[in-house]
Every structure is written in C-alpha cells, then in structure tokens.
Amino acid sequence: MTDTFADLLACEDIVMFANAAIAGTGQREFRSTAAAQRFGLRFLHDYVCGNYRDVYTAMLAIDINDHNAATIIHTLLATSAQATPQQRRAERPLIDRRLRGLPPQRAYKLFHALQRDRVNNRRTRAIIRDYRAARPDPALDAVKYRAALKAATRHAHLRLPGEYGTFLYDPLRPARYDTPLLETWRRAHYSASALYDLPLTVAEGFAAKHGIARTDFLRAIAPAATRGEALRLQSAAARADAPALRVDLHRVPLTRLAGYVLSLDLDERARRRGELTGALAAAARTAAGRRAGTWGRTAAVLDDSYSSFGSPAKRRRPLAVALACHYLLDALAERHTSHWVSGRTDPLMAYPRGSSPLAERVLDALETAPPRLIVVSDGHDDTPDVCASVLSAWRHRVDPGRATSVTHLNPVFDAEEFTPVRLSPAIPTVGIRAAENLPALVGLARFAEGTSGLHDLRSHLADQVERYLADSGDPR
C-alpha cells in the first residue's frame, strides 16, 4: 500500500505527538519555562484530538507518561460531544484501564481538574463512579485523598456508602467511626499516639499539629511509609537515625534508583560503590526481564553535559535517564560500551558538567561498528548544524547498508519545536521518560525514521491497544 502525501503528514504528526507525550511533563526544563512547556503540550493535545481522535485515544495504550495520560482523558471527556457513538464506545475501556494504572493521586487530581473546568457529562460521572467503586481500600482513599475525593463526589453526584458521607462533609460530629482507619483519623485529632497508624502524608499534618519532633516522627512512622516515600526520605532517615526507614535498594525501579544515586554526593557514592552498583545492576536485570542478554553488541552515547542537570523541577532527570540506560543496556546486551559525552568513564560518578561535543562522541562510538547504537541526549550539540550534517554523511556515505542502527532517545520536550530536538534527519529521534521503556521505544523508532507508513503505524497502535486491554491492569 502506498501512502499519499496527506498520509505521510499524518504519520509525522502522530509520531511527533507520541514523542511529546512520552517526554513532556509540563514542568520546567533546562531551556524552557513551565509555562512554555504547558503551552506547547496543550497545543499538541488540541491539535491531535481534533484531527485524529481515534489515534489520540490509542495513545493511552503506549508508554506515554502519566501527566499526558491524564491530559488525554481530560481532553477526551471535555470533547465528548464531538465524538461519534462508536468512538465513545472505543474510548471507554481504554480510559477505564488507564485510570486504573495511574497513581491514585493523579487520578484524583484529574477529577479535581474536571470539576474546575466544569466538564460534567453522563460519561464523566460514570467513569468517576466506576473508578471509586473499584478502588481496593475506600477508607485509605477517603483519609489520604480527602479533599480530592470530596470534590469528585460532589462533581459526580456520588452517593457514598456507610459512614463516608459523614466523614467527608461533617467529619468530627460522630463520637466514633466503625471503620478502623476513619476512627484512627478521628482520634489523631486529639491523641498523638494514634497518628502513627495513618498514611505518612496524613500523619505529617497531625505531627505538626501535636508538635512532634521530626526525628521522633520519622523513627515511629517508618512502617507506614510507602516505598516511594521512604526513598524520598533516605537522607532524612540517616540523619534521624531511623534504620526502619532504610529502603532495600534492590527493589526500587531503575530510573528512580538512578535519580536517587545521582542525588548523593560523590564521596558517598564512592563509599557505597558496591551497594549502589549492585542495586543498579539488579534493577536493570529486572527491567530487562526475559530480553536480558538478547541484544548482541551495543554501544551508547550518554549525555552528561551541564544541560543534563534538567531544572529545579526535575533535578538531574536527563542524567538519571542516561545513567539508567547505561545499566539497562548492560543487562540487555551481550557486550556493551558507553561513551559519556564529557569523556569521563565511571558511570556511578556521573555529574552534569561541561559542554556537549556530541558529534565527536558519536563518531567514537561508530568507530567500534556496533550493530546497535543508542544516543541519550537532549539533542543540543555545541556545533548543531555540523553534527546533523556529519551524521547524515555517515548514514548515506559510510553506512548505506544500515549495518548499524542508530536511535536517538531524547528526555527533553522542546516546546518551541513541539517535539524533542532531533540530532539529524538521518537518525530517528524518540522521546523517553523512564529508561524501563527503552526496548519499546526503540521499536517505535522505525516510525520516527519515516521508513514505515501510516498504515503500519495504525496497525501497530491497534496491536498495542489490544495487548494493553488484555493485560490485567493492576497498578505496577
């Protein structure tokens, strides 16, 4: 099947949106403000939803980030009137499935946003009702997300069972609750000893109210902390001498772990080298799963220039992605070599500093003629046009037979270009948010290269949707 010119354009639009939805989070980046990022993403969402609604919906099935997943659901619900009945029928299972996969705070935040923007139709109300009904622990939700649940209840005209209505609207009237967690919450208002059975974020508020010292609080709250909360509190836990808060690093997801490692100063990283390297390698093996060791020989060019600092809102995120990719590729490949842009060689000691002579490093890596080359960078070379030109010349003159496949993974969404910056037209660029998605993204790269057409892309997405819906949908 040959594609028309319009098909090619459509394909390009869709790939552009997919890349943006994977990388962009609406947060401040190294080179642009949060407002510019949000504006760029907003435009893309409106444009793609208006022109390719079915593809827009299907995006929920691929590895786009949670921020954009929530935005897609919001946009779909807000434009319900424009959808045909078939489209609405197709959208519903995907929305339900993706909502279940979102962290609950994100889902409740979405409901809050729907209320704020006055998006209220029968479908929206049904979706909120079903989501709440399917939550495993209603008492925990009620205590932990009280304000958001209240907003959602009011917005979707929900009738809550048992004591929950009273709990949301007149919480301190009953002399006691029958649900244990609600009763603990009530007692925590008056007794400091009750608050340690509450979720950490809720207990923090009560601890402040009762004037409990932070160190005492951290020591006693440790059993209630989730893994994410505990990871955030690692250095505080060390200061407060609260060993129960220490996280078993082997169970932290790869990119998170990389971010944590980079937050430590160089001395500490050197001191805990064995532990950290072991944890990173273990996390990478988990992420690689059955694909471990199947990729043959690989090489990577990883950006640790100053711009990989990211921004105060996503501190060292691009560098963390690069570091995680290093360990993941190590696990995926039989033999792997990384070339850091700065020329430093110790991945554990990576820090964002210096300029980006990307072109030279890419040539260094190409010289070893690896069958697969991955470049993780924000795409800003210090000689931009030269780099693009050199890589085109390499693709067309030195390696026309495609003995080496090159993929550029870009963790930064460029709001002005509406897509992550490309290194060169000859090399496909795909957005990346978490290193765990690397294998799937490399699969997506053939669409970014323009070698596969719209037809392929649609069938690829249909395939993804089917597989996604068949998946159980338990939150990861």
Add this chain to the structure above:
Amino acid sequence: MSPLPGLRTAAAQVWGGIRLVPLIRDEPITDLRLHARIDDADLTVSRTRDGGPYLAYVPHAYVATWAAGGAPAAAFGTQIIDSGTAPDAVTIRVHQRFVQREARSRLRFLPLHLAMEGYLALHFGGPSVVWPEWSKQAVRAGLSPRAERSYSGHHIADLEEALRVFEILPGQCGVVVYVGDSPATAFAVPHPDDYRALHPTLLLDMYGELVFVNGLLGPRAAPLHTPFDHRRVGGIADLRAVLAEQRRAWAEFHDTLMAGSLRITDEHTVDHVYSAGNYRLERFLPPFRPKAENHIGERIVAADGTVAYLKTFRLSENQVKRGYVLAALAAHDWRLDAAADALGTDRGGLVARLDRLGFGNLLRRDLRDRFARRR
C-alpha cells in the same frame, strides 16, 4: 592567530540574539589568582596553592568586605597585590537594591554605572596644563564626577538566559560576548576556577547603550558552519577530519573577522599602570575611530605576552565621539587652538562641539557665552 595571546577559541554557544564564544587556556595560570576576601569563610574559588602567599588580582568594582566587621567596599580599578593584603577600595554606601545581593554572600560587583564613571575618570585625568580657557572646576576635579549612561546585563535581551544555559567548558578561562552578532565585551581570567566563580557576574556588568540597542534590534544569532561535500566522505576518519576542520575554520573566522577589533594594535593608547612580579597591569584606549568598533578596557599581561586578565567595555557611538575629541585635546596638551586645527575646525567649532558632547562645563563660562552669541 588569536587576538588574545595564550587563549584559544572554542565553538560558540548561541541563545536568541546572544553568541557566547568560550576562550580556553591550555595551561591555567596558577601564580596569579582572584583575591580571596580576607575575612572570607565561604569563598567558592578553590586554591591550588596551599596557604603560601601568591599574587592576587582584584577586578575593577569587585565588592567585598575587606576587613573583618568592616563595611563592604569596591575596588577602584583592577589591582595586583599580595594575597595577604587588602586592596585600595572605595567604601560604598549600601542601599536597598544592593543589600539583597549582599545577602547572597557571593562574589559580586558594584551596580556598574558607578564603575563606568570610574573608568572615564581613570582614563582622562582632565587638563594637564592650566590654560586660561578651562574652568576652575575642570582643572581641579578633571572630568570626574561625570555620569555615563549604561545598562546592566539584566536589560540586555536574552543575556540572562544565555548565561544561564551556557555550558562552561573544561579549561575555559574567558568568554567573548556578542549581542546581535556585534562584540559587546571580552572577559578573561587566569584560571578556570576563577572563571567559574565570576561567570554569573557578566550579568551584573554594565553595557553601553549600543549593546542594549543591538540586543533589542539585532538579528538572532545563527549557528555558523560551512557546508561540506558529502561525496568526499569515505569513512569515519574523513568525518573526524571534517569535524576538526570545521572547528578550526570557526576559530579562525572568529579570531580574524569577528574579534579582530579586540586585538591591541599600535594605534591603541596603552597606559602602563603597575607591575608586580611577572605581571603588568595596563589600561588601554582605542584609536576612537568613529563608526568602528571601539573597546576600552583593562588587562594584565605576563612577561611573555600572555593575557592573564582582560575586561573590555564596548563604547557607544556617542562615547566614541567624546573620546575622539578628548583624545585630540589630550594629544595637544589641552590647547584649544591646536586641537581645533587637528580636528579640522576652528576654536568656535571646537567649543560648540564640546558643548554638544556635554563637556561645556569644562570651559570657562564667559568663553562659552561669547561663542554662543556669535553663532
């Protein structure tokens, strides 16, 4: 060849209308370093020498508390001193805007309009011979105090962002700032650590009106490169050669064409201020050629000609005109008639010109009135 001996040009980094060209020193200078504040516990500049005395330089308008418990003071003119002594400094009155900066306990500079006034006073001492035409005030106080209008880096479009996203290179000791692809200032220090500490101060610097206008109206700076013939490429080695050639060509283009005006030539007036050890502190004035790029500045030069420290200020067209007339006057010992001859005018013309350029108060009142009546 680089217009700044001892410094090598690297690939420019571009943001909006700003082009920042890094200057690399292959071997950092270690026996002349930024002066550490004497009472300072929080200085970010690391020391390569342990404890021993070294030669220190204090940039013009560098503000610090030089004595424990003392008031903040600004260095007046760049100085070279022993590491253990405090420089000559002008105590400054702390006002509201300044206090905020003080609180951040960093290296910092005066709001630089003060510094610009200082510059002109340093460069032109006023009439050296008391010819009767000059007013008493001019003879007594020289050109000082006079106000020069200048803009802080915050007012230059895109400069703040450009400096923030700039990636400092390993070994970088300086930078040439282009605004609207016209040179605004060149800045170089002896050691990369000093540069890292002083990089943000480029934003606190002053820039002339011309630079401000270039920032508003100048073109967006585009990355520059020469296209190369893809058919010549046969392997990776060729691509490496292409890259190296591109970098070399860029450096050469920059050094000869873009930064040519930064080269100190015989036409510059170089005032040798002070020598210490191996180093010579100089202030230089351009030839004041109207419609050309003119920079005034200070530099510290080693005995072998290496530029250890450099700071330039791009003069606006009006300032060049003023400099041109003042330079002619100074060259003729401040004699009105001789200077008028040299400028191709007569006494009346010169008086009118001085009046127009804002130097009227240097002349005696009755002289100005007489020529004003005649016009």
